[in-house]
Amino acid sequence: MSDPIITFDHVVKEFKVRGRKSGVARAVDDVSLTINRGDIFGIIGYSGAGKSTLVRLINALERPTGGSVSVLGTDITSLSESKLRPIRQKIGMIFQQFNLFSTKTVAQNIAYPLQLDHWRKDYQDRRVAELLDFVGLSEHADKYPSQLSGGQKQRVGIARALATNPEILLADEATSALDPETTTEVLTLLKRVNKEFGITIVLITHQMNVVQQIADRVAVMSAGRVVESGDVYDVFAAPQQPVTKRFIATALSGLPEQDRVERLHTEWSGRIVTVLIRQKDVSDSHGREVSASGQNISELIAKHGIESGLLYGGIDTVRGSAIGAITYEFKGDDARVNAFLAELAENSDVIDFGTAANPVPYDEAVSGYTPEHAPIAPAVDAAKANAADQNNEGAQA
Structure with missing residues (x-):
């Protein structure tokens, strides 16, 4: 049974902007969202989408212009600073640039929130030692941040965020400054935090592959709105919105990037088509059933007598399913x-990049398909929606 720990109810957040005709910019626009206890919940969006503002509403560093925010069963929308303090003590924060004190040692950085919370010195020492062991930095306790790698600095940040035994951990672009290998190590550590301590993690990122590796559920933001949300596999497997499809293109194994498609067009004269592989039926963000994809390709190739060649591909596992x-x-x-692709599109997601002689623009192809009923040539409306989406994001940046 789900146990909501954070609830946004028609939340709006506006900022005053000089020089703008309306005088305000809406960073969060009528967001209703529930995050359950024990979840690893990803909030993803391009720069300016409103995701960081949304998360700052959780610890009341920002106050909503409209709607309400509930955390740990309490409506915090209008709470005074004194009444917010005990709730904030249950919320840890991990930052993109680590935010460590350069003049304090690793142990002193981790102990800092315990000092603010007036823990006894012997309790502080014991807690710091436990956390150093947990994040694998016991031998670095007396080093300074300048002596650490980026991954080690983020481990210190995680340990510090865990110091006061929080129930919620907010990670704002926590891996954006790290290389891919270190990112995987930090995400593995966050999974341990969630599993061993039962801490709810809210992960803000613009990296879809980060969500793919760690999150249970995800919300996609664009221009201040949540445009899509649900189970990570369902959102990956059946994205509905152009912005989500563009994100999927950056993370989905086997989906060729733009320059690879252009290269394929120079090497092969036929129709270049990507078929998404979805192992199981899923529900889209509107609760509609979307069937498995790519299960009858060989059968249809034989039926229509099509010449085919496999050019590129890959399969990942997201939450246990391919x-x-x-x-x-x-x-x-x-x-x-055309007859073959039309029948294939009846039960599979087809991304048609066209031929060398008549190529389909990459963004139109990727953001224009519709799960289970993909158009053979992406609709003009999809391209317009894609362009409008990018313009909105730019206006919010």
């Missing part, structure tokens, strides 16, 4: 290829 993409070259007369 998802990925395979890119083919399909050749034959246009009528036969």
